[in-house]
Amino acid sequence: MVLRVNASPAVKSVNARLAEELAVAEGQVAAAVRLLDEGSTVPFIARYRKEVTGSLDDAQLRTLDERLRYLRELDERRDAVLASIDEQGKLTDELRAALLGAETKARVEDIYLPYKPKRRTKAQIAREAGLEPLADRLLADPGLVPEEVAAEFGNDQVADAAAALDGARHILIERAAEDAELVGAIREKFWADGAMRTAARSESAASSPAAQKFRDYFDFTEPLDSMPSHRVLAVLRGEKEEALSLTLDGGEDDAYEAMVAATLGIDAAHPGAATPWLVTTARWAWRTKLMMSASIEARVALRQRAEADAVTVFATNLKDLLLAAPAGTRPTLGLDPGFRTGVKVAVVDGTGKVLDTCAVYPHQPQKQWDQAKATLAALISRHDVDLVAIGNGTASRETDALAAELIAEIRSSGTRAPAKAVVSEAGASVYSASEYASRELPDLDVSLRGAVSIARRLQDPLAELVKIDPKSIGVGQYQHDVAPGTLARSLDAVVEDAVNAVGVDLNTASVPLLSRVSGVTPALAAAIVAHRDNTGPFHSRQGLLDVPRLGPKAFEQCAGFLRIRDGEDPLDSSGVHPEAYPVVRRILDRAGVGITELIGNARTLRGLRPTDFADERFGIPTVTDILAELEKPGRDPRPAFETATFAAGVEKVADLTPGMILEGVVTNVAAFGAFVDVGVHQDGLVHVSAMSDRFVSDPHEVVRSGQVVRVKVLDVDVDRKRIGLTLRLDDEVGAGSGKTAPKKAGGRRPERGQGNESQRNGSQRNGSQRDRSGKRGRDSGRGSRAQPNGSMAQALRDAGFGR
Incomplete structure (x- = not known):
């Protein structure tokens, strides 16, 4: 080598x-x-x-x-x-x-x-039979006649000249396959020039209903190095579900065979008696060894890159959802909608403590509309409810209408009425049946726990969502096709960063929330809550050191992220770390005021210079952070709370018409666009090409999960429950197209950057829009960036609408 x-x-x-x-x-x-x-x-x-x-x-x-x-x-x-x-x-x-x-x-x-130690190969057996000198002689002198030279190597292990030549060929093939430089060069070329080709696995597979979501891949080709992650995961899923067959094509074989020949020292330009045999050997090395290994490695690289992109999308969406605006510590009534099983109701106080639960049956088949309103009105009055949280699953719009009518009646009576908001139910059923929920709410039926979770999500999304496995929250792109370890590590990091960015109330936080705080393990979180339950609320951060097994290192890591409201030291409610309290004392001395007078005093604080308080341990960056924290102690980085107002009378897909302008909530952001809930139990898609007048490479540049947006309806397919939306409210409905004709896999592979965008956009939109009937569809896998000069109508067709 x-x-x-x-x-x-x-x-x-x-x-x-x-x-x-x-x-x-x-x-x-x-x-x-x-x-x-x-x-x-x-x-x-x-x-x-x-x-x-x-x-x-x-x-x-x-x-x-x-x-x-x-x-x-x-x-x-x-x-x-x-x-x-x-x-x-x-x-x-x-x-x-x-x-x-x-x-x-x-x-x-x-x-x-x-x-690398390996089992005996044909090449090793040939070497043991003394055939390596034959291979070397033929390489060194192509003018030799292979059969004549091979005849000299007959022995007990080599039957004849043909066997000798066969053994020599195996030696040269293995020599090429183990050449590090050649393997690396082929890997790079295969990736740069190769393509993924997919087809229906069989005629019966192509005609099966389950395979129809992959029909755009029944005759499909795309370059490896430009194939987007969601399409890679889509075709891999199609292969796994036995709907598709996948082939990785590296391009022209001649080029690879020439690389092998050059590595072995075969010069086809100067023919000799042994040249045909040597050229055939190079061909065999490529087709029997190197082609297969290159294809496998390219497939692995495709999956790894696609998984990395999918994890990034999931992590970004999860962060946006976790850092969604909290409604705050206000008494809240949670409604978990349903038809036959009724609407489950729970009232929680400002801290999330359950005050009351019941079920009402305003919808079919019971149709106890007035009784339900009376029950809810009594609960609102009894517990001075400020907010009504409505789950967005089955019967959501009908329950929303019930709440709206009730609130209007309360307001017309001259009484202060609560505000209402629709809340994502994603993962609520997982929480309700979890071991933690059974410990947290042991006396509540599983169905009622969902209503509690919905109410708490409105109060503080972060505090409630940390109780659920991030993979169950439903904001990912093909998360079920991603390596669990990679996904879990990334999502855990997102949750940890979100929790610590916001800070945690030490006296109200749950075990799952505390366990996400820097330096706090699940066991330590349980110990903190047990200590709090046994001895009462913490009055200072120093009290943490009384918790069993919480030592100085854990205290150092967690103390700055834990908040104590109305404690012994006002600084304990801020993000200032206890180790830096001496710096604050120096600031107080210079300002000549007490801590309560200094906190929030922007004029005084902005007149101080960080350089005056920096020392060897606490430099200018930390002092600058301390002054900012004192100005706005315990500031929450999350946005102000707002809710979407769904249009009256628009409750199902059939109620939508192109041209409508609606308010909605972004429920998920994928590589090809964003899904928006406009209140019809079915998310609509804003394709990435319909997000802005400028070119958008990443939808996260424009929207985030949980954001309230205004959209225009462009296309509605009632039968297939597909809704095409745009953020550009001046877009015309039914604009023309202008795309190139498709290149089919049976013909020449399209040049880089060309080809039919509708092919490249994937095939799983029929399973990607999330059904508001309470069932979660497959991960979104369809669609990608439309060509910058493509029309809106064409972009929607590319994404699966109007087919």
């Missing part, structure tokens, strides 16, 4: 590589790595150790943490490979340098391939 070494024998340190990737100083990386290794969390480091890391933010630290794990695994694997080759007595300086210069796990494995 020939290795071309492009790196210094001395491998870069992990810190140096991370610094280069993040474009920051190596000292910043070294400090962050040290803190992580000591058990500090990303939120703690980002918030309270800015001087140490040079103000690395949470996004940089998350990337550093992920890459640190990968690079350490790379170094560990590299050391194992070096040791293995050394034990074989085959470790040369050149080989060591190549391994030390390898920057990826794939490169390490390429180099290790010839030395």
